Amino acid sequence: MPPMDGTHGNIPEYSVTEISGAVKRTLETAFGRIRVRGEITEFKTYPSGHSYLSMKDETGTIRAIIWRGALSKLAVRPENGVEVIATGKITASDKRSDYALQIERLEYAGEGALLARIEKLRLRLGAEGLFDEGRKRPLPFLPEVIGVITSEKGAVLHDIRTTLARRFPRRVLLIPVAVQGQGAAEQVAAAIATMGALSPLGRIPRPDVIIVARGGGSLEDLMAFNEEVVVRAAAASPIPLISAVGHETDTTLIDFASDRRAPTPTAAAELAVPSREELLAALQQRGTRLARAAHSVLDRGRLRLGRAATGLPDLPALVAAGRNRLEDRGHRLQLAPRALIGAKRRLLEGTAARLPRPQEAIAARRAALSLLALRAGGAARSALDRSSRRLAGLPDPAPLLRARLREARARELRGAERLQAAAQRRLAERGTALSRIPDPTPFLAAHLRTCRAALRGLSARLEGASYEALLERGFALVRDSAGQPVTAAAGVAPGQRLLLKFADGTLSVTDDRARRPAKGGAAQETLL
Template sequence: MFAEKVPSNAHEWSVSDLAGALKRTLEDAFGFVRLRGEVSGYRGPHSSGHAYFCLKDQNARIDAVIWKGSFAKLKIRPEEGMEVIATGRITTFPGSSKYQIVVDTLEPAGIGALMALLEERRRKLTAEGLFAAERKRRLPFLPRVIGVVTSPTGAVIRDILHRLEDRFPRHVLVWPVRVQGDTCAAEVAAAIRGFNALRPGGKVPRPDVLIVARGGGSIEDLWGFNEEIVVRAAAESDIPLVSAVGHETDTTLIDYAADVRAPTPTGAAEMVVPVRVELMAGVNDLSRRHTETMLRVIERRRSDLRATARALPTPEALFSPKRQRLDLAATKLYPALSRNARGHEERLLKVARQLAHVSPVANVARMRAKLDAVGSRPYNAVCRLVTLREETLKQIGRRLVVSREALLRAERTRIAQSTELTQRVAERLVPALKGQLARKADRLEAVSKLFDSLNYKSVLKRGFALVRDAEGQPLRSADAVLDGQALVLEFADGKVDATGGRIGSRPKPAKPKLVATEEQGALF
């Protein structure tokens, strides 16, 4: 026997009504909260521009979300392990029965957190090699144009200009930026890249050295010069860069990336130009020393020349032996030339007598005598040879005509036989080809039916769905699905994205509710 059902006066809720009531209760009770915790599970902004992560302490954790519009206005970006103070409102997400905080602003939890964040960022950029000593370059000795990135209204630019005027006046270009506040980092990075984008010889001269300057202040005031965008712009600068941010005891990350760090803005001005008066005094001293040295060298060379001139012999002493040898050679030259001419004449006559026996005239005469002795015998022999060859060719021609006729008759017979054989083979080939095509068509139809019966899409048409993970691997059991895991469900008419999750041990899965998103279609 079944127990009798006892009536109840409790109000009956639908799941959506209860989820909405809980959402309104939480938002009314915690409309505005400041929550302190450690960032966990942050992987950067989603493709939609929203950011999802958790805030946790030793005993609990809460989901957090920053919408795209609020994320762009944050002074600092969340990082894994950072301790922050988040300001926002508590709400729920009915699709997964969770509550979360929607963050409007984010700030580090105290100076200690800022220093920890600064140290972590310094280690990261050091590992990338942005602070390596071998990347740093020497400053030009005397730059023609100096670029200054600073506020145009502060005392820093006046100190730099005054110091440059005292030491060595140069052409100065000032790129005005905010040196404090939310837009400080972006403006300073844009100024550095803007100076580097100037072309040499353009309307605006390209600086030979850059100075990034700011007066002293607290760590919060100088925080813009610790941002990655500023550090990377300084490291990428093709123009040598001097960092003059804060006082001598203040250290920012741009100091590590710059080619030279100056203790103060005034010190930066002293580093980029020498003292003009000292240079002029040095040049005058070098000129005086050079003149004195040249006079001493000229005097020493003059003394050496006089000593050498005294040691040289006179022209008469140098040319007398040579002149005497020339006269002696002239007296011996004429008899020697006469003897040499007579010797060559005798050898020439001897050679002429030897050539008379082998001259061309004698050779031609001997050859003509031989030809006269031979007479007409070669001509007669050639005529007999031509007649014999003509008779041989005629016999060969007659034999070729007979052979050609026999060959043509044999070839006509062979062609007739081949034509008859081809016709018989063609009559048998057409029925065989048609039978072969019919068998191939039957086999193709059978294979197509087998493929349709084994294709998994036929199963999907019967109402089933194929579950894959984000990498496209199929999931065959519920244990393989993790909470929050991105899934892809393939139906017969298309694919949809979904998010896996489970409540309790093994609850009966509720009917999924589709929630439209901007880029990914529908999520479960």
């Protein structure tokens, strides 16, 4: 218990600033430069360029800070969820009772962390479709210019040039880059974009294919080719790209995004160009096969021509026979017009004799019109006489009635005269029209010829489609009792009556399949 007199004995008394300074000196003295292993969380970069994060393990968490000048020198880019080993020193704040790790260097905590990070990036980029097979493009058969992106100091460039000179010498456009360490990924991505942006008509030739190559190394050495910026640059390259990173057993993410993967830089050069010696050998072989095929075609053609020549008929005899036929046809053609004209003339005369005479028809029409005119005049006069007799028989009416009767009679006379005049005019008009009608004999004859030819054609078609011609040749038409044709034996019932029509008559028969034939004898057909 503290003393009752209010004193604190020999316990020292410190100010807040003194305590904070003492803690800071103790931490910086005891933990000068240390390495801390943990998983990055809460990583954030502020506009000032400084980055703040936390590192944690199973039970604890420590705050960390990366100053702007140190961030650009780190070989590993900080990412949340990545297990790293941070190298730096512990420092404490003078104003607050907290401490943090000032990171000066970052490295992955073993290959397991690297592989986990690579796999995570691979899955994310694969989900975006950057590794789809449909994006892969075929390599040019014989490129004019080959772009190479690699280090100019290693043996990779020498191997590629030696292989190209051996197989098929081509122009090489080199962009030297760092293939590992800080900034290597950005240089490789920029080199790929630079080659893709070259113009085909520019001073610097545009490559037809790009080789991104690097020799073998550890997983950390190859990490530049697992970075997202390199993978996206390879996927976006407008020029077909061959990746040749590491040895045959090494696999990087650029291999998934490239159009072709080569196990070694030498194999990449072999993929880029064909072997000139192999091409010459293949060309010579194809030339030999083509020459043999041409000789074979010629030999087969000569053989077919010889066989055809032996099978040809005697051409002079064919020509002589054709000439004889031509002379015979010419002689027959000279006689045929006269015979045809005579036959047509006889047919025309026979037809003209049966034609009606227009003059007689006109005269008959005129006589009928004259008779009608006489009958009309007589009928008018008879009507007038009957009216006069009726009027004469009437008693003498008053003077007014007699005047009206005279007017009615005059009107009837005038109407009869008008009817007679109209009839005479119609008679004259019809006579004039009949006199203008031309002689129809030639037109009727031509029409008769046309109709007779059409009738002969229809008769020939009817005879061709008629079944009666088949009956004359021995065939028979089978019909049932209703008169319908029977075309199949399966449609006939046992005991059914059938009609068989022949060319000279019809027979009625009955299907006797229902009766069994007598022993030793055959079934006989019953004719009715």
